[in-house]
Amino acid sequence: MPEITPDFLLYGFIWYVAFLFSTTCHEAAHALVAKRGGDETASEGGQVSLNPIPHIRREPFGMVLVPLLSYFINQSMIGWASAPFDPAWERRYPRRAGWMALAGPAANFTLMILAVIGLRVGMSTGLLGRDPTTGRPGIAFVVLIVFFSLNLLLGTFNLLPVPPLDGSTGIMIFMSESTAQKYLNWLRGNSYAMLGLLVGLVFFNRVYQYIEAFASNILLRGHF
Numbered sequence: 001m002p003e004i005t006p007d008f009l010l011y012g013f014i015w016y017v018a019f020l021f022s023t024t025c026h027e028a029a030h031a032l033v034a035k036r037g038g039d040e041t042a043s044e045g046g047q048v049s050l051n052p053i054p055h056i057r058r059e060p061f062g063m064v065l066v067p068l069l070s071y072f073i074n075q076s077m078i079g080w081a082s083a084p085f086d087p088a089w090e091r092r093y094p095r096r097a098g099w100m101a102l103a104g105p106a107a108n109f110t111l112m113i114l115a116v117i118g119l120r121v122g123m124s125t126g127l128l129g130r131d132p133t134t135g136r137p138g139i140a141f142v143v144l145i146v147f148f149s150l151n152l153l154l155g156t157f158n159l160l161p162v163p164p165l166d167g168s169t170g171i172m173i174f175m176s177e178s179t180a181q182k183y184l185n186w187l188r189g190n191s192y193a194m195l196g197l198l199v200g201l202v203f204f205n206r207v208y209q210y211i212e213a214f215a216s217n218i219l220l221r222g223h224f
Contacts, residue, residue, distance in 0.1 A: 002075060011142070012068075015077045018146045019067050022111055022154060023081045024052045029107035030083040030100055037096035039089040047083050055081050077150075087188070090169075094180035098172035105166055108155030115147040116219045152215055156208065160200045163187060 002008060028050055031042030046054035056063045062080035070078045083104075090097040119141070122128030128141045137145075161167040168187065172180040 002072070008075075012071050014139075014143055014146055015071060015150070016067060018143070018150050019077050019079060020052050020063065021050075022108060022147070022151050023063065023079065024050055024055050025107040025111060026104040026154065026158075027055050027081045027083045029103040030085075033103040034083070034085055034089075034097075034100045037089075037093060037100060039086050039096075039100075041086045041089075042083040045084055058082060058084070091181070091184060094172045094184045095175070095177060097184075098170050098180070101166040101169035102159075102173065105155040105158045105170075108151040108158070112148055112151035112155065115144045115151065118144045119148065119220060148220075149212070152212060153208070156211055157200070157204055160204065162197070162200045164197065165200055 027042075027047055031045075031047040031049075034041065035043040035048055042048065045058070047058070052063070059081045062082075067077045067079035070076055085097070085100065119128065122140065122144070128138060128144070130137050130141075158166040159170070161171050172183060175183060
């Protein structure tokens with residue numbers, strides 16, 4: 001267990017707020033696009049909302065317990081959430097379901113870009129910087145870096161085309177309706193969720209450092 005210091009608690013608070021808000025935006029985007037595509041399931045559950053409470057009620061372990069425990073154990077924050085949908089709607093409109101799936105990662109990448117804008121503007125204007133006495137980065141800088149890092153990770157990971165991640169459904173937007181129907185029958189007719197998640201985690205652990213380095217170099221180069 002790490003030493004419980006004021007800095008440890010402060011950074012944990014920042015990470016959790018970022019996780020809660022980012023995950024809420026991710027699921028709210030799923031719910032909104034599903035609603036616009038004709039599926040009111042998540043909307044009726046109150047999930048077309050940036051209020052985290054409906055999302056926490058649906059996944060209290062993934063939204064509260066696991067993220068906090070993971071931070072206290074190894075200073076990282078993992079967790080999950082979900083938005084309900086009508087399987088019959090998904091089968092009738094597989095391409096709409098594909099757009100619904102991609103809406104979540106799109107929300108994460110939007111938050112990431114907003115964080116990049118804040119960092120670039122803040123560093124260029126001198127509004128963000130280090131404490132002249134301690135040399136430590138300011139709170140605003142830390143918050144923006146956390147939002148950048150967390151949403152890059154969430155968006156990229158969820159795009160992997162393996163079940164149960166969003167990318168496994170999102171690829172249907174590139175298929176014809178008939179092909180998407182066949183693919184969906186195969187996808188939902190097999191229990192690949194645990195295997196897919198394991199494969200996704202192994203692959204992601206091997207390549208993500210390069211993705212993060214590339215994104216940081218392209219988006220933040222010259223500002224740090």
